Amino acid sequence: MKRHVLIFGLVGGLLIATLQYTEYRFIVIEHSVEIYGALVAMLFATFGIWLGLRITRRRETIVVREVLVPASGLGAEPGSAFIPNTAKQQSLGITARELEILSLVARGLSNREIATQLFVSENTVKTHCSRAFDKLGAARRTQAVQLGKELGLLP
Amino acid sequence: MKRHVLIFGLVGGLLIATLQYTEYRFIVIEHSVEIYGALVAMLFATFGIWLGLRITRRRETIVVREVLVPASGLGAEPGSAFIPNTAKQQSLGITARELEILSLVARGLSNREIATQLFVSENTVKTHCSRAFDKLGAARRTQAVQLGKELGLLP
DNA sequence: TGCAAAATCATCCAAAAGGATGACGACATC
DNA sequence: GATGTCGTCATCCTTTTGGATGATTTTGCA
Numbered sequence: 001m002k003r004h005v006l007i008f009g010l011v012g013g014l015l016i017a018t019l020q021y022t023e024y025r026f027i028v029i030e031h032s033v034e035i036y037g038a039l040v041a042m043l044f045a046t047f048g049i050w051l052g053l054r055i056t057r058r059r060e061t062i063v064v065r066e067v068l069v070p071a072s073g074l075g076a077e078p079g080s081a082f083i084p085n086t087a088k089q090q091s092l093g094i095t096a097r098e099l100e101i102l103s104l105v106a107r108g109l110s111n112r113e114i115a116t117q118l119f120v121s122e123n124t125v126k127t128h129c130s131r132a133f134d135k136l137g138a139a140r141r142t143q144a145v146q147l148g149k150e151l152g153l154l155p
Numbered sequence: 156m157k158r159h160v161l162i163f164g165l166v167g168g169l170l171i172a173t174l175q176y177t178e179y180r181f182i183v184i185e186h187s188v189e190i191y192g193a194l195v196a197m198l199f200a201t202f203g204i205w206l207g208l209r210i211t212r213r214r215e216t217i218v219v220r221e222v223l224v225p226a227s228g229l230g231a232e233p234g235s236a237f238i239p240n241t242a243k244q245q246s247l248g249i250t251a252r253e254l255e256i257l258s259l260v261a262r263g264l265s266n267r268e269i270a271t272q273l274f275v276s277e278n279t280v281k282t283h284c285s286r287a288f289d290k291l292g293a294a295r296r297t298q299a300v301q302l303g304k305e306l307g308l309l310p
Numbered sequence: 311t312g313c314a315a316a317a318t319c320a321t322c323c324a325a326a327a328g329g330a331t332g333a334c335g336a337c338a339t340c
Numbered sequence: 341g342a343t344g345t346c347g348t349c350a351t352c353c354t355t356t357t358g359g360a361t362g363a364t365t366t367t368g369c370a
Contacts, residue, residue: 095345097347105297108293108295109298110294110295112326120348120349123348124349124350127349128347129328130328130330133328138263141328142260142261142264142300143264145297251316252316252317266357276319276320278318279317281358281359282318283317284357284358285357285358296357
């Protein structure tokens with residue numbers, strides 16, 4: 001991958017150099033600038049396409065998908081209950097309430113639904129969400145959920 | 156495919172025209188030809204790469220092999236790679252593309268980020284999302300992610 | 311080669327979510 | 341009593357998401 005960029009820079013520099021050199025030999029021709037433009041455009045277009053082909057060559061993927069029958073546990077591991085990472089929570093300064101709301105977010109509830117369920121206003125939910133997102137470094141609720149799961153804050 | 160060639164020609168023509176036009180205004184600057192060359196080169200290189208990436212998108216051979224696995228834990232098992240529940244996916248009529256976008260949603264990406272990453276427009280992402288949500292019976296992306304995980308479609 | 315499914319893109323509109331900021335009361339702690 | 345944290349709520353504004361719908365293109369397959 002890095003090699004390609006190198007080649008790219010090389011070819012670019014070479015072309016520029018060639019351009020500068022040939023300028024003094026053929027610039028006398030009328031409209032040669034346009035011709036230059038077209039030439040360079042063609043060259044780099046083909047090169048770009050080639051590069052695109054190169055770096056995406058590994059598209060021929062054979063995907064073997066194994067289908068498993070959902071016999072017993074669907075997602076829920078029997079016997080092992082979720083244990084929240086309280087240390088991480090504290091180090092991030094996430095309050096219990098914020099985590100509670102975060103877990104409801106993770107369940108796919110909207111702010112309004114969460115507000116109804118917790119008997120608070122939607123604004124309050126939004127505030128908690130904002131603070132939690134901020135502490136997690138998330139910009140969206142989906143991202144917050146993902147981070148929360150990665151950090152062991154959510155099941 | 157034909158449209159791409161058209162766009163190519165159009166951009167090319169436009170660039171040449173612009174070149175010709177600007178020539179009479181800035182050609183007085185020393186070494187502007189080189190600058191022109193570099194500019195045109197850059198433009199067409201990016202365009203070429205884009206085109207290359209576009210036309211070589213997605214070419215995978217999917218081999219669905221039905222293997223019955225003693226379904227024990229569908230949750231996060233350390234060391235074992237995630238095996239998507241293709242049966243469930245098919246029964247819900249969720250396409251590969253939709254699932255692909257769904258997995259990016261689950262990673263916490265916004266529609267715009269997904270669009271950028273997959274080289275498609277934001278509208279397309281939204282369409283895929285809508286269809287996937289519809290098939291999953293989800294009203295929100297967070298809910299879709301949760302359902303997707305419960306159904307074994309997402310890791 | 312022609313059809314059907316899938317993918318792509320667009321527009322319009324409504325709802326949800328997010329950011330910034332201020333405020334107020336309850337409670338614990340110093 | 342002053343201070344600080346937490347939970348609560350609000351307003352204003354912007355961005356993101358979602359829904360509905362239609363069109364075009366690409367692709368896989370019979």
